Amino acid sequence: MREDPVVLVVEDEPDIRELMSYHLTKEGYVVLQAEHGREALQILKAEQPQLVLxxxxxxxxxxxEVLKTIRYTWAMTDLPVIIVSARTDESDIIIGLELGADNYLSKPFSPKVLVANVRALLRRAAQRPQEAVPDEKIQVGKLRIDGERHEAYWDKALLNLTASEFSLLKLLASSPGRVYTRNQIITAMRGDDYPVTERSIDVQVASLRRKMQSGSSSIKTVWGIGYSFQEHP
Structure with missing residues (x-):
């Protein structure tokens, strides 16, 4: 049984794939490699890595499509996934984050930043069982959150949320009326050392509002500060 964390690098460019693998191996990680999407899914099923680049x-x-399979077909909501791509259009970043990626790094990347992302996400994943409150239930108006089942409902309709969206909604709804700054949200959801941007929080909120439909107005924007959850009238 492997003791070192296993990271799957999915990259079709051999030089980039080897560069990533070299720096991760130097830091003590076990690295698996895939050069196309189908191979990545095969390795995921067979080897069950702790993180995917x-x-x-x-x-x-x-x-x-690989990310959709991970998050929705296989429901692997807790597996950390970092997108590393040369596509830097805001629309590509938003799509990746909305589909459940934990972070988005642009090429060319700094190997030190890459390793820092991997380290922070694996640390968060390792701490999750100790931080979880499985029997926590929250009821605010039409919103009901079941922490044990990791489910959220709006007026009896089950919300199809990513792990990050669920954590965000749970945080806001746990203290109705309280205003959270974006930095407070990042700290609460990810930890102080998590390398994520405030922009990603805005993306998560926008996606969460779309999925809540008639309940979207419960998540209030406090301009210049952050967000709060208000009971729906």
Whole structure:
């Protein structure tokens, strides 16, 4: 049984794949490699790595399709996924984050930043069982959150949320009326050392509002500060 964390690098460019693998191996990680999307899914099933570094532009099966399979088909909501891509358009970043990626790094990347992302995400994943409150239930108006089942309902309708969206909604709804700054949200959800941007929080909120539909107005924007949850009238 492996003791060192296992990282899957999904990258079709051999030089980039080897560069990433070299720096991760130097830091003590066990590195698996895949050069296209279908191979990545095969390795995921067989080896069950603790984290995935995922390019978007892949042959046979795109990184977006791989991410959809991980998050929605296989419901692997707790597996950390970092997109590492040369596609830097805001729309690509938003799509990746909305589909459940934990972070988005642009190429060319700093190996030190890459390793810092991996380290922070694996630390968070290792701490999750100690931090979880499985029997926590929250009821605010039409919103009901079941922490044990990791489910959220709006007026009896089950919300199809990513792990990050669920954590965000749970945080806001746990203290109705309280205003959370973006930095407070990042700290509460990820930890002080998590390398994520305030922009990603805005993306998560926008996605959460869309999924809540008639309940979207419960998540209030406090301009210049952050967000709060208000009981729906």
């Amino acid at each position: 995922l390019d978007l532009m892949l042959p046979e099966l795109s990184g977006i």
